[in-house]
Amino acid sequence: MxxxxxxxxxxxxxxxxxxxxxxxxxxxxxxxxxxxxxxxxxxxxxxxxxxxxxxxxxxxxEDQDITPWERPLEYEFYNEEFENEDEMDEVFNEFKGEPISSEDSTYPLQPDVPAKRDDALWYVAPNEEFGCWIVNKSPQKFLSVSDISKAKQGWNEKVYKSPYPLHDHNSSLPLSSRMVWYVDSEGYGQYALLCAGKISMISHPRPSNWME
Structure with missing residues (x-):
């Protein structure tokens, strides 16, 4: 699905x-x-x-003055995280949730919704223009990089090795506090959606034929 x-x-x-x-x-x-x-x-x-x-x-x-970093993200279910249909229902119910108004929002300094997992840390960009959760599954030690051009690229221009995001996810307010920079076991990070404590959707699944 x-x-x-x-x-x-x-x-x-x-x-x-x-x-x-x-x-x-x-x-x-x-x-x-x-x-x-x-x-x-x-x-x-x-x-x-x-x-x-x-x-x-x-x-x-569609092409109105939108750079590659500003284009809408498309998400696919990260099926490995779901064990049964009840978990999928929980994700949908939480995702629909209650609307968040800009007046009540604490984003980006603080998330408007909790992560519901112990390994997630809230990250705020140095310029305080955006925030997201970080879930790092890599045992590697990273060298700090200041911009995307210096990071090792993955299978997509928005996938690269960095323990924290170097570009804004530009999500709408209801989704901003659910965004997560997910770093896989090989150190490649990308944006995904965090819902009901699960990495429930991921923007750029690794192609089966991709080789580093």
Whole structure:
């Protein structure tokens, strides 16, 4: 079973043409001036779009000033973590959860939801622009690196050897406190989703034919 989860990850404050529901999302109906999923009162407000986890970019806007590091992540179930259907149900129930408002959020300095596992540590980027959990399964000792160009690359441009992330996950607010920088046994890190104490979804599974 594969699940693809598209996350709004636009850096709206740094764009000449900020992403909005009306201008950029396929779910917005220009005739009724309503979103097909949510009750939105201000579809031209970029902050609304930045907090939405359901935005689907219109085809003509797919390449709108979005660098590879800002593009939406796609997640697949990390099936090794699930032992039965009850665990999968728990993940879905927690993932739906209660909505988090920007007024009540403590992100990125503190997570809005707990990790529910002992080996997860909360990390805040030096510039305090983003945060995430870190789960490190590698026995290796890492050399500190300051940017992605100096890190050893893996099978994807967003997969590299580093004990902490060197790029922002750019997730919507409801997902930001569930993001985890997951470092595998060989030292390669990438973003995944942490839910119900499980590494439940992973963005770039290792290809079976990939060799270091």
């Amino acid at each position: 594969t699940l693809q989860l598209i996350i709004n990850n636009s850096k709206i404050n740094k764009r000449k043409n900020p992403i909005t529901c009306r201008a950029n999302c396929e779910l917005f109906d220009s005739i009724t001036n309503e979103c097909g999923v949510h009750d939105i009162h201000d579809p031209d407000n970029p902050k609304i779009a930045s907090r939405c986890g359901d935005i689907i970019f219109k085809e003509e806007n």
